[in-house]
Amino acid sequence: MSSLMVKELELIEKLCDMNLGLQLGPNHIRCSTLKVTNAFLEEIREKQGNDIELQQIVGWLYTKKGKTFKMKSDGILRFRD
Numbered sequence: 293m294s295s296l297m298v299k300e301l302e303l304i305e306k307l308c309d310m311n312l313g314l315q316l317g318p319n320h321i322r323c324s325t326l327k328v329t330n331a332f333l334e335e336i337r338e339k340q341g342n343d344i345e346l347q348q349i350v351g352w353l354y355t356k357k358g359k360t361f362k363m364k365s366d367g368i369l370r371f372r373d
Contacts, residue, residue: 304316304321336368337366346369350363350369360372
């Protein structure tokens with residue numbers, strides 16, 4: 293049991309490092325919404341453009357092979373939205 297509590301504390305500390313709002317209750321942890329910045333999205337778009345495997349998936353869009361992927365208007369490939 294104490295091992296699980298240590299892991300929980302480590303997770304809470306990592307979430308706190310991400311500047312997420314956390315509220316601890318007796319039986320729960322409530323986490324506020326994570327806001328993804330435009331700079332982070334731009335980095336994802338750039339890295340996806342350089343990834344050979346993802347570019348192959350882009351070629352499969354709107355086919356049976358690529359049915360679980362979508363390209364949103366922001367140019368970022370998404371898996372199951």
